[in-house]
Amino acid sequence: MIEPSLALYGDAFERVDRHLEELLGATGVRYCLLVDRKGFVLSHKEALWAPRPPALDSVATLVASNAAATAALANMLGERTFSEQTHQGENGTLYVESVGDSALLTLIFDGSVPLGRVKVHTKKAIAGLAAILKELQDAPPIQLGEDFSHGATALLDDLFG
Amino acid sequence: MSTINFAAREINCKIVYYGPGMSGKTTNLKHVFSKVPGHLRGEMVSLATEDERTLFFDFLPLDLGSVQGFKTRFHLYTVPGQVFYNASRKLILRGVDGIVFVADSAPNRLRANAESMRNLRENLAEHGIDVREVPIVLQVNKRDVEGALPTEMIRAVIDPRKELTLFEATAHNGGGVFETLKSVSRLVLDRLAQNK
Numbered sequence: 001m002i003e004p005s006l007a008l009y010g011d012a013f014e015r016v017d018r019h020l021e022e023l024l025g026a027t028g029v030r031y032c033l034l035v036d037r038k039g040f041v042l043s044h045k046e047a048l049w050a051p052r053p054p055a056l057d058s059v060a061t062l063v064a065s066n067a068a069a070t071a072a073l074a075n076m077l078g079e080r081t082f083s084e085q086t087h088q089g090e091n092g093t094l095y096v097e098s099v100g101d102s103a104l105l106t107l108i109f110d111g112s113v114p115l116g117r118v119k120v121h122t123k124k125a126i127a128g129l130a131a132i133l134k135e136l137q138d139a140p141p142i143q144l145g146e147d148f149s150h151g152a153t154a155l156l157d158d159l160f161g
Numbered sequence: 162m163s164t165i166n167f168a169a170r171e172i173n174c175k176i177v178y179y180g181p182g183m184s185g186k187t188t189n190l191k192h193v194f195s196k197v198p199g200h201l202r203g204e205m206v207s208l209a210t211e212d213e214r215t216l217f218f219d220f221l222p223l224d225l226g227s228v229q230g231f232k233t234r235f236h237l238y239t240v241p242g243q244v245f246y247n248a249s250r251k252l253i254l255r256g257v258d259g260i261v262f263v264a265d266s267a268p269n270r271l272r273a274n275a276e277s278m279r280n281l282r283e284n285l286a287e288h289g290i291d292v293r294e295v296p297i298v299l300q301v302n303k304r305d306v307e308g309a310l311p312t313e314m315i316r317a318v319i320d321p322r323k324e325l326t327l328f329e330a331t332a333h334n335g336g337g338v339f340e341t342l343k344s345v346s347r348l349v350l351d352r353l354a355q356n357k
Contacts, residue, residue, distance in 0.1 A: 008165075008166045013166075036164055036256075037255065037256065038164060038173075038175055038255065038256030039175075039236065039256075040164040040166075040173040040236070042164075042166060043166075055203055055204045057203055057222045057236070058203065058204050058206050058220065058222070061206065061220050061222075061236065062206065065217065065218065065252065065253070068252040068255060069217075069248075069249075069252060072248055072251075072252060144229070144353060144354045145354060146354060147229060148228055148229050148231075148350075148353070148354045149350060149351055149354035149355075151228040151229055152225070152228045152233065152347075152350040152353075152354070153347060153350070155225050155226045155228060155233070156225070156343050156346055156347055156350070158226070159197075159201070159225060159226070160339045160340075160342060160343035160346075161339060161343075
């Protein structure tokens, strides 16, 4: 096993959701995603007024890959990591900050939102999110069992023949 | 190991297509993309050079459906095969749940196949993992090229102990693509069910 699994459930999931909801309200960003380092979306929120979001699993994959490449660059330059990334375009900004070693908080917003405000509120949210993810890493492993295996095999037969 | 999101009832697994440059990794993904019904797949993302060599990776999300109420999804990746892109290959292996090693049958690619497998072992080792801990399926691709090497000769340099399940393929016309994917998917899901 290269990476530990992350299993979001129950109370922890709701608390993560609340943090993202508060962050969305406080900053005025369009989309807010918590992504694991493998590139999977753990949770996401979008403003009610925001246009239809882009393909979020593709966004998550590219954000995680970008973060991994950035971390590799940091190591080459003698840093443990570069903890945040900002990509600014003419109309929008993508802001990514590490949540401990296991996840990335990603915010997407337009030019009406000041980057400084986003940074301040993101750092507050990260403290809470990091604590929740740490709890999850100590949680007992998930048991799926043989029924899952049989069900999955049947689906594979259906899809791939 | 796979990412499980209990609240959203989702299980996500990462499968990486590995192998030497030009062996047909991207072609495998393109075939899957072209044949799987639209509602079961997401967008295919390709980060490629101008001459269509993979620069960082190709990515294709694939929905298997629901298993015991869990939406089960595979994320398929390729790595860049060219030797000098090793830093990228290492990054893509992060969190891998299953690997398809795509070997090239062309007569002048035997050494490239062997070197790519050695590179895979080394890169996994750098992540602190033995190659035997990850489900791997061997796909011997381009079986239709002129002078294609015997499959057993290719296996001898990649998998001398014959530990891997082997599929012959001609990915450009889809031959063997889904058989390979099904096999690695089954291995990944079995491990998930066994909680390994």
